[in-house]
Amino acid sequence: MNNLGRITLTSNIESDYRKLLSIIKDVVVLSTAEGIIHWDMEVYMPPKAVEQRSQQLALLSRFHHKLGTNPEIGKLLNSIQADAGYQTLDEVEKRNLYLINKSYQEQTALPEELVADLAMQEVITVNAWKKARAQKNFNIYKVDLQKLLNLSKQAAQILMKIKQTKTPYEALLDNFEPKMPAEMITKTFNQLLGGLKPLIAKIEDCQTKPPTQFLKATVPVENQRKITQLITQTLGYDTSSSTAGGRVDETEHPFTTGYYDDVRITTHYYPDNFTSSIFSVLHESGHALYEQNLKSQWQYQPVGSTCSFGIHESQSRFYENIIGRSREFWIGFLPKIKQATQSLGNLQLDPFIQAANRVERSKIRIEAD
């Protein structure tokens, strides 16, 4: 806000900008509340609560829509745009305005009913999916998936016009990776495929495969929790002190959620596969650190949020693969987990790293399935 002092006295841009940010702050705060309720749904909600939860998230999505489509936002945006002082705004201020306008246009185009129906159906579908997965029966989830798909298609049709994308798919893709054309994704992945396919074949054919059997050593969950604690502590993601802004829980599928001083990760412990949680915690901690290292003065502003899922994933993969599968990391870290668990005494540095790198490759293939 340094530049705002320089504008003329007849300009309202400073007060308009502040008013705008204070409206947007409510939207952001509401998102974080919705985030907690989503987190609870994934981590601790009793199974019977699905209907209640769908009502809650539908109602909050209505509030969200009302706040985000407040006509005052449009007026303030117009007034700021037309103000003589507009050119004195710095790039952060301009980026905030760009993001506020983008979101305002998109939300205004979507009817409140559709937004609420989507929020409600999402809860129902996600919980049906959990049941279906547990029982390995797609039919449990088929009808609700179709309903969610239909609602998403309706939203995509509307957003396509606002975002001027070629396809409805790209209108939704833009929510995750702004301005990314489907074509470029296809091109990028085809390039990767071209390089990776022969590389994988070469590795498969290699006669001296590193042994991985020792990764199946039984490590009790209690000891794996100690490893998790060591990882988050080592990376600087505080999940345990009296001023911690993070925490670790256990879910079927690991994820990260949260904002600034409250960012939470989950992991899954397999007693006969201790590296699964290790790399998962490295990965999710990367996500968490990205969120927590956003500039503190940007809290509650649009610039103080994920700029794209690709960037987010780059940070998690950096911690998981570049740091977490490096010899440099394990030189210091292996003795620590040996000491904490008292049960991995035989683990040797280089065979461990080779095996861990080999396992990652198979994991990529599973995720792609």
Add this chain to the structure above:
Amino acid sequence: MNNLGRITLTSNIESDYRKLLSIIKDVVVLSTAEGIIHWDMEVYMPPKAVEQRSQQLALLSRFHHKLGTNPEIGKLLNSIQADAGYQTLDEVEKRNLYLINKSYQEQTALPEELVADLAMQEVITVNAWKKARAQKNFNIYKVDLQKLLNLSKQAAQILMKIKQTKTPYEALLDNFEPKMPAEMITKTFNQLLGGLKPLIAKIEDCQTKPPTQFLKATVPVENQRKITQLITQTLGYDTSSSTAGGRVDETEHPFTTGYYDDVRITTHYYPDNFTSSIFSVLHESGHALYEQNLKSQWQYQPVGSTCSFGIHESQSRFYENIIGRSREFWIGFLPKIKQATQSLGNLQLDPFIQAANRVERSKIRIEAD
């Protein structure tokens, strides 16, 4: 709604009543969402999240206030009251209208700013209290307690007029125990004191005090969790099946929160005092069962909620003391916990019950301190 069919065709009472209940449903759903966020604050929130949490609950309290003071509520209430069909409403419908009107009058009298400030200060004060308690230092919490007290006094002054109570204190007391005058509470407790004092003295003087030492037997937390599971299962409060509507977590001070299909309790395990959690879980399960046994067709209506904290506490005490300290309960239950824990083999029925009843008495005195 049976009676509504009988009214004349010119009456709007049926549609007005439905419209009213649908507005109120949103208020109730929002309360349950606030409940989850409160629960999270007490149970799992990372300590650094206090400021964010205070923003969230202040914002939701604003929404709550807006929904609850929607002028449409007043209009519909008036129109129903004036309708020729009013007398045909049954007692449940009339009770709903009474409760809606009560809440509407009270909320309308309170300014939104005060409601939001209270919600925000409550979060800050509760979290300061946690710190103060951990460090046994009242000063950490003094300033924030004073702030909360001042805000509560402001609210009490306003509510006193609306509720026509003699004192501001009674205006707040009414939130917990509707229409209860402070005088009657004093009278009731003085009566109890008169009877209990000589009784306690008599017990203290008794030469044959039941031994309680064996209640200090070490029972690992893991085994105490098994006992908890047995208690909730035995009482019919489902916290573990694939259709459970309850759950148990661990906090410093046990409590119950929730609504219908999502009611949660907490307990605290002391390895050298296993009965503490047993009676606490019996108590909280009583609260939970009261909530979950509200008529299912009343969900999202004012009648489908606690009618008073006294009634609520009567249910928890019933499960804790009348059932939970009875010989009849322990005849069947003692063998179960012996089997589950494998470490209480020496516990004998009558000495255990005598000791458990004795311990309860000291607990009452501690709570009164």
